[in-house]
Amino acid sequence: MKLAILGSGMIVHDFLSMVEQLPDIELKAIVGTERSQEKLANLQKDYQIEQRFTDFNACLAESQIDTVYVALPNHLHYEYAKKALMHGKHVICEKPFTLSLDQFLELKEIALAKELVLVEAITNQYLANYREIKTGLADLGEIKIIECNYSQYSSRYDAFKEGTILPAFNPKMGGGALMDINIYNIHFAIGLLGKPQEVQYVANIEKGIDTSGVLIMNYPDTKVVCIGAKDSTSAIRSTIQGNQGAIVVNGATNVIDSFDKQLKGATSQSVDVKVHAHRMFEEFKEFTRMIAEHDMVAVKTQLIHSQSVMEVLVQALDYAGIALG
Template identity: 45%
Template structure:
């Protein structure tokens, strides 16, 4: 798989490129940056032995040395860059969130399916061995009665936000905010296990520019309610608990990493701990899985993943609009 990296921000520098060093199945053949960030791209190209640096996206898409693009850009431009790649016949790996609206997701999915192209969403937790094991363990818990998720991480950009400096992570014009940035992991975990909720509501803490700096989701299912807290303005120990009539399961630590989980079944005092992830860098698993599905031409598995992506974005958009949070794309 020949992959071009789009972007030079944190998720590229600290996430994708270090992880891809451990994925020999994927060859990074190019990196794209806007003209103002070319210096950063040049340095990354030297550091990671990337043959080509582009500032012209059309030129990159015309290259025969690019099969896939990884979109690690600001949330608000995911749709634009993905659509252009698909129209050019390139496959896509989309950093989360998939897009800003459910309509954008539907259009991209329909376009990919019509052209029989691959489009993956890089939500780390869905591709971790621990997540696959949690799915298998659910049956042991019996009828599910409650789910609680807390992903609270004080943003490195929040102090600047408090001083009035709005960076993309807190900019509603760029589809930022806690729901789409951090609570999206909780949503993917819950929907990845239980499917679409029957109803959703969102109670956020709103900052001076109308963006959610933290907030709590309520997802109502037939037999239980799931609560999902995501915070960028405060922090606490992160966890997820799933309670059932026959036992409980607890994820230890941040939902995006799922580093470990514990299971206890009623009638036994034993608590069994599982740490099944194989790589220290959480993004290695997803890239290896994408490469394996592409090599096997397992299009059905890719389509199954897209159904989760669509449901998550539909739910997130409903929650966002329920709370009155307006993105720049809503006015277009």
């Protein structure tokens, strides 16, 4: 993978901290604004990135670059992912894919028509501990309840309360608890059960944005509750309850550091089969493989999953009366 990184925020720093352990990824470029030049220059130096650009079009003109990692604020994902696809580049897009289903479907159509890899960077779908949960789900019998709680007081919430609206709480920029933090819970549940029959989202709304909320997904025999909060804090964990046992995930659904499995009549078992300490390692290893092998079957499978998540997000926002963008 000959990669151009679009952005210089926290997620980019997180990615770059482990990328040297993926030797098949070549850091060809980093792209940002004129205001971020000092930050870009430091990242370029620290991680030996070949080029830096403030002009995205100039970056896209580089034939040696085959993939763009869109790690920008949510409201910019669609515009920049589309431009990269139109220039024949594979695209790895941070979550949430886009702010609307129509935007997602357009990107999907372009990518498939051009036989380009288009994937959402959503860590939990690629983690070994998550795959282990999926493999052993049948051991729990009939799944009755799934509850995911990812509640973490945001350092930006105090500023928001005082009137400073940063991207994380800006509806025009695709902010809010659902899109920023609860989305991991949604991916977690849909990856296990598929698309639900019915969606409800009951949210605490301030200044037009959800600062916390409870999403309910209804399946024929299973009820799923996803809690996400940026205005309050609680123990971060998830539970999967079946009539033959339960699984308790320790920590956030974007990390799945380990989990406990308790089957009826058996001793609780602690499970941790992760292959790397960094949560982004496994997803980028798989993205590299997809691109190297041009595995469009895997791409289409992941796009189906991402589309289900996008449909749930749109239904949830509509239910709560929240308008983004």
